[in-house]
Amino acid sequence: GDASADDARRAAPWEEAALILIEELDDAERGEFALTRAVERDVGRFAAFDKLFRRVRSRKDGPRLLELISARLEVAEDPTEIAKLFWERARVMREAGDRQGALAALENVTMLEPDHVGALALSGEIYITAGEIADAGDKLARLSRLSHAPARQRLMSGVAAVDLYENKLGQVDRALAVLDGLYKDGLSTLPVRERLAKTA
Secondary structure, three states: OOOOOOHHHHHHHHHHHHHHHHHHOOOHHHHHHHHHHHHHHOOOOHHHHHHHHHHHHHOOOHHHHHHHHHHHHOOOOOHHHHHHHHHHHHHHHHHOOOHHHHHHHHHHHHHHOOOOHHHHHHHHHHHHHOOOHHHHHHHHHHHHOOOOOOHHHHHHHHHHHHHHHHHHOOOHHHHHHHHHHHHHOOOOOHHHHHHHHHHO
8 A cells, every 4th residue: 555656556555454454354443543544545445434433433533523524525416415524614713612613614514504403503502502592593494494393392392492482582472483393293292282272
């Protein structure tokens, strides 16, 4: 792998060696070393990058994950992959306490995927902790309307948005709209019905 002067050609044997070490010889340590060598030479090789990324993420090595994400973003072209990379960046930054960095990454996710369930939920959480209640309400209300989101997530986000609109912002009409949306979509649990009646 190191005999060639061409980075792409140098990366291929290292990737192949990594797969043999990990999958056939069960040598995780040397396998990860080979993956790292492959990615350092050509971060555009998806198989090597993906395997290395997953291993680093599983041990929660935040700084190393951010390095890998930044390098891959330089060459990534698929919008779905780019959104995924920004989502992972946001999660790492949130865990490290970097709220502004996490929000910036989440904005990139929602630019590419406006209805990304995880991004909306995490944005709402961060905005609440930052005291930006109006933004939090908007993100959670949007999430409560997503038909592809899990019902439990929609209910939790909707009720949280209602609490913010009604109790923090005094926007009863917006709270009522969220509750009405949940009710019309068949998510009319007893607490939702009671809250809808009270708010109305």
